[in-house]
Each structure stands twice: as C-alpha cells, then as structure tokens.
Amino acid sequence: MAVDLQKLKRKMRGVSSTRQVTRALQMVASMRMRKAREQSIHSRIYREALHGLVETFEMPPASVVPELASTSTANEVLVVTFASDRGLCGPYNHNVLRVVDDMAFELGEENVRIKAIGIKVGGSLRRRGYGVLSNIRRPDAQDREFVLKELSRDLLEAWTSGRYRRIDLVYSSLDGMTVRKPVAVPWLPIPGFEEDSEEQGPAPVGKYIDEPVEGDVLRAAVLRTLENELLSAFLQSEASEHVARMVAMDNATRNAEELFTSLQLTYNKARQAKITQEICEIVAGANAIG
Amino acid sequence: MPVTLKLCTPMRQVAKIEAEYIQIPSSDGMMGVLPNHAPLRCVLQPGFVTCRLADGSEELYTVSTGLATVRDNEVVVLADSAEKGNEIDLERAAAAKERARERLSKMDSSVDMDRAELALQRSLIRLSAADKVQSL
Numbered sequence: 136m137a138v139d140l141q142k143l144k145r146k147m148r149g150v151s152s153t154r155q156v157t158r159a160l161q162m163v164a165s166m167r168m169r170k171a172r173e174q175s176i177h178s179r180i181y182r183e184a185l186h187g188l189v190e191t192f193e194m195p196p197a198s199v200v201p202e203l204a205s206t207s208t209a210n211e212v213l214v215v216t217f218a219s220d221r222g223l224c225g226p227y228n229h230n231v232l233r234v235v236d237d238m239a240f241e242l243g244e245e246n247v248r249i250k251a252i253g254i255k256v257g258g259s260l261r262r263r264g265y266g267v268l269s270n271i272r273r274p275d276a277q278d279r280e281f282v283l284k285e286l287s288r289d290l291l292e293a294w295t296s297g298r299y300r301r302i303d304l305v306y307s308s309l310d311g312m313t314v315r316k317p318v319a320v321p322w323l324p325i326p327g328f329e330e331d332s333e334e335q336g337p338a339p340v341g342k343y344i345d346e347p348v349e350g351d352v353l354r355a356a357v358l359r360t361l362e363n364e365l366l367s368a369f370l371q372s373e374a375s376e377h378v379a380r381m382v383a384m385d386n387a388t389r390n391a392e393e394l395f396t397s398l399q400l401t402y403n404k405a406r407q408a409k410i411t412q413e414i415c416e417i418v419a420g421a422n423a424i425g
Numbered sequence: 426m427p428v429t430l431k432l433c434t435p436m437r438q439v440a441k442i443e444a445e446y447i448q449i450p451s452s453d454g455m456m457g458v459l460p461n462h463a464p465l466r467c468v469l470q471p472g473f474v475t476c477r478l479a480d481g482s483e484e485l486y487t488v489s490t491g492l493a494t495v496r497d498n499e500v501v502v503l504a505d506s507a508e509k510g511n512e513i514d515l516e517r518a519a520a521a522k523e524r525a526r527e528r529l530s531k532m533d534s535s536v537d538m539d540r541a542e543l544a545l546q547r548s549l550i551r552l553s554a555a556d557k558v559q560s561l
Contacts, residue, residue, distance in 0.1 A: 153548045160545075174436065181433040184501050188466065188494055221542055223549075277524075346453040346467035355468050355492055359503070366435055387549050394552060 154391035161384035168377035175370045199354035206297035213299045217306035217372035218253030225383035228255040306372040314375045426460040432502045444476035465495040
C-alpha cells in the first residue's frame with residue numbers, strides 16, 4: 136500500500152482548518168440565536184397585551200376596517216416568505232421552499248405570488264420560474280422597523296386591489312430550542328372578520344370609556360395586530376435560522392473531527408509501515424554485505 | 426393603592442412602575458389616571474407619559490402614536506415607539522430614515538461573504554464525500 140504521506144498531511148491540514156471555520160460559525164450562530172430569542176420574548180409582552188385589548192371588543196373587525204374585506208373574485212394567493220440570506224443552515228431554506236411548492240401544487244403555480252424576505256429562498260423561487268414580486272435581504276435591526284412598515288403598506292395595497300384571496304406568511308418558528316418546520320400562517324383575511332366576538336376579556340364588554348370612539352380604538356388595534364404579526368414572523372424566523380445554523384455547523388464540526396481522527400490513524404499506520412520497510416531494507420542490505 | 430404603568434413597544438417593555446398618578450396623551454387630550462379609574466381604552470397621540478411616584482418624584486417618557494388601556498388600576502400603554510425622558514430627537518430619527526432608504530436602494534456589497542460561504546460549502550461537501558469514501 137503506497138500511501139502518499141504528503142498528500143495525507145495536506146488533507147489533514149485542510150480538514151483541520153475547515154473545522155476551525157465551522158466551529159467559529161457555530162459559536163457566532165449561538166450568540167445570535169440567544170439575542171434573537173431574547174427579542175422574540177420581549178416582543179411577546181406587547182403582542183399579548185395587544186391581543187388582550189382586541190378581545191375586549193365585541194364589534195366585528197368588518198365594521199372598523201371595511202377596506203380589508205375579501206374580494207369574492209380573487210384567485211391568487213400572495214405568500215410572504217421569511218428565510219435567510221446566507222446558507223450553511225441545513226434544511227432551513229429548503230423547508231420554506233417546500234411549503235411554497237406544496238401551495239403551488241394545490242393551487243397551480245400561476246396562482247401563487249411571492250414576496251421574499253431573505254434572498255436564499257427568493258433567489259431559488261425565481262430560478263424555478265415562480266412569480267416573485269420582490270426579493271429583499273433581511274433588514275438589520277436599524278432598518279427593520281422601516282422595512283416592515285413598507286412591507287405592511289405594500290401588502291395592504293395588494294389586498295385592497297382585490298387580486299388575492301389570501302395572504303399567507305411562511306416562516307419557521309422556534310419551539311424552545313427546536314426549529315419547527317415552516318408553515319403557511321394566514322395573515323389576511325382576518326379570522327372572524329364579519330363576526331361579533333363573544334365577550335372574552337375579564338372586564339364586561341361595553342363598559343369601557345373609549346376615546347375618541349370605540350370604533351377608532353378597535354381599528355387602531357386591528358391594524359397594529361396585522362403589523363405585529365409581520366414582526367413576529369420576522370423575529371421568529373431569525374431565531375430559528377440561527378438555531379438551524381448552529382446545528383448544521385455543529386454537525387459539520389463533528390464530521391470534520393471524525394475525519395481528521397481517521398486520517399490521522401491512516402497517516403500513522405502508513406508512517407510506521409514506511410519506517411518498518413526502511414529498516415527491513417537496511418537489515419537486508421547489511422545481511423547481504425556481512 | 427397604586428396605579429401601575431406598563432409601557433411597551435413592539436420590541437421591548439420600556440417601563441413597569443407603580444405610581445400614585447399617571448398621565449397619558451390620549452387623542453382627546455391629556456388624561457390623568459388616579460386609582461380606581463373607570464375602564465378606558467384610547468388611541469394615543471404623540472406626547473408624554475408622566476408618573477408621579479409615592480415619594481413625590483416624577484418619571485417621564487416620550488411616546489409616539491399608539492393605544493392605551495386603563496383597567497383594574499393598571500395603565501397599559503402600547504406605544505409604537507417610546508423613550509425615557511423628554512428628548513424627541515427628530516433630526517436623528519429623520520437621518521436614520523434617510524440612511525435606511527439609501528441603504529436599501531444601493532447595491533449591496535456582500536460579494537466577499539458570498540464567495541467565502543461558497544468556498545466553505547464546497548469544502549463541506551468534499552468533507553462529507555471523503556467521509557463516505559473512507560467508510561467504503
């Protein structure tokens with residue numbers, strides 16, 4: 136067995152440096168994940184309080200946001216995908232693609248339009264010939280508020296154009312430390328749009344003072360709820376992206392370590408075999424002479 | 426019997442304070458809340474939220490638009506944005522908005538990152554291929 140020791144050594148060096156990189160990426164992802172989870176938790180306080188407020192109203196949303204009524208002739212579905220800009224996160228983006236594919240299978244590809252946040256998925260969908268209306272990078276913390284406001288405005292405009300019968304958000308949420316597979320979460324139409332909701336809050340409905348008037352407060356609350364759902368999708372997809380990357384990089388690091396160990400074993404065996412052979416040659420030579 | 430102020434924005438809880446008297450900028454005008462106030466829901470206009478504490482001191486927050494509820498001696502302010510103190514730095518906010526617009530319209534320069542990522546992806550594929558060959 137003539138094994139090139141140089142080549143092995145080179146390979147080992149390559150594997151070792153790859154391992155260093157994957158390990159670093161894993162640690163960075165871990166830090167980012169922690170921060171993203173914190174943000175997700177903090178934003179939940181607002182979200183729950185807003186939800187509690189909406190529950191205190193009996194009047195149906197239809198009465199305060201009539202412009203958000205569904206259009207009966209609409210055929211298409213608008214999907215907002217939340218994914219990553221960078222790879223190395225395992226099946227994270229692929230799972231989002233699958234959800235879109237499933238929708239296209241069910242509804243017909245020509246009836247699905249996409250607004251992509253996170254270019255990995257946006258790019259893939261475009262390459263596959265989907266109708267991608269926009270494909271943007273994930274905004275960083277500074278730009279996030281502005282970008283999500285614009286997104287909300289664009290989506291509401293799209294809805295009132297009457298072209299879509301549904302607007303869904305597709306993103307991966309986080310359950311503790313487990314990444315949940317992405318699902319299509321309905322954004323519009325608002326559930327129970329036309330219905331009176333039953334009294335749910337602990338305080339009797341109708342006994343509130345409202346300023347300026349009950350309808351204005353509910354309208355403000357409903358619109359904010361819609362915006363907040365976009366924020367929630369964004370934050371959750373962020374946290375789950377980092378967890379996915381942590382896991383992928385952790386696996387890659389472990390693979391690299393295993394391969395390095397096995398290469399090292401091979402190298403040592405080969406080195407020993409070479410030394411043994413040299414000794415044999417020397418001894419044989421010595422015997423031949425003497 | 427104190428009134429509790431919970432001031433939240435979509436991204437964080439800005440304050441949770443027990444006070445004797447809270448004032449919020451309702452759309453119908455500044456509204457004062459003492460203990461046992463009637464239940465109330467209101468739309469907010471930009472302005473100040475102030476709390477007078479038991480020791481006589483005052484806490485002040487600047488809020489933009491939003492909503493507020495008063496119930497059971499709790500004032501929950503859901504502000505679109507809020508800051509402690511009374512500094513409304515409009516200039517800074519406008520500058521930040523401009524920067525955001527600029528950044529979004531510019532071509533992004535993350536080519537290096539993409540190249541590095543591709544290189545790493547390739548070596549990971551090689552790794553796993555090598556791994557499979559080893560185990561044959």
